[in-house]
Amino acid sequence: MLKKTIKMTLLFDFYGSLLTEKQQQINKSYFYNDLSLAEIADNIGISRQGVYDHLKRSEKSLKEYEAKLGLVKKYRELRKNIKELESLLLKRDLLASDGNDEVSKKLESIKSIL
Amino acid sequence: MLKKTIKMTLLFDFYGSLLTEKQQQINKSYFYNDLSLAEIADNIGISRQGVYDHLKRSEKSLKEYEAKLGLVKKYRELRKNIKELESLLLKRDLLASDGNDEVSKKLESIKSIL
CATH class of the missing domain: 1.10.287 (Helix Hairpins)
Structure with a gap:
């Protein structure tokens, strides 16, 4: 899990600015501020599943950017x-x-x- | 013009893979193979104006990527x-x-x- 977090943080450092505002906000809360899905859901007023979906979609986008650009x-x-x-x-x-x-x-x- | 070409080539080197297939093809023909708008139009069977529009849109996208990522x-x-x-x-x-x-x-x- 830690390894995955480091990997995602690095990907987010590089390509985060290409995500939507909301995706950026959720990723920061999750990876930098270490909030739980439930806490983030509560903060921004969407469901826990909604937060999870945003994170999954972000992960997919970040990985696609890395596959294309290979900057990390x-x-x-x-x-x-x-x-x-x-x-x-x-x-x-x-x-x-x-x-x-x-x-x-x-x-x-x-x-x-x- | 040369300065602009160098700048666009550098932007394309970094972010070109994020453009659409057609945009990539047109940019390569224009910046690397030094074809004219008319020649490219002829090769891929669209109008000269169409080629120009693709180039302009690509330029805008490449500049936006650089504004967000600043990798160049x-x-x-x-x-x-x-x-x-x-x-x-x-x-x-x-x-x-x-x-x-x-x-x-x-x-x-x-x-x-x-």
Whole structure:
């Protein structure tokens, strides 16, 4: 379940803005604010089944976007490679231990974009 | 015009798979194969105005995707920062001149993902 939540959160981070307003609201409540289906249903005044259907439809859309665009996969590959680059530079003592050199700073700004 | 073509090609590279089949086909013919509106119209058997309308609608969709997801902007920032990192490493003689060291190879694989 945790693994699925992480996966859905990542998909939502990337493609959430393509969902409808209501879908976005429900996904945020469920995945970020950890509300239950019943709580969300209560908050927005629809049935528990309605909330569930919105989540299922969102999941389907998010997965379709990833199948077409593959950005989450690309992003994870990039993160992995940037980390490996950082390890290589560290191993060769090419980064200042306080992270206060130009190369470390550049690496940080790259990571902050990702 | 060239600037616009580059911009549209980049948008199409990112979000093209979200367009309809026909829109994709017309965009490819126009931006990649450099066909004229009349040639495309002739090839797929619709009017020149029809081709123009498809292109305009595609452009609108692609721009909306970018407004929501901002991936082209992110991608360009990343490319810029990776290049700057490479320059920093080169300036300090941290990359082998033949590119045949671990750090250079890692940088290459990062660039190939982007």
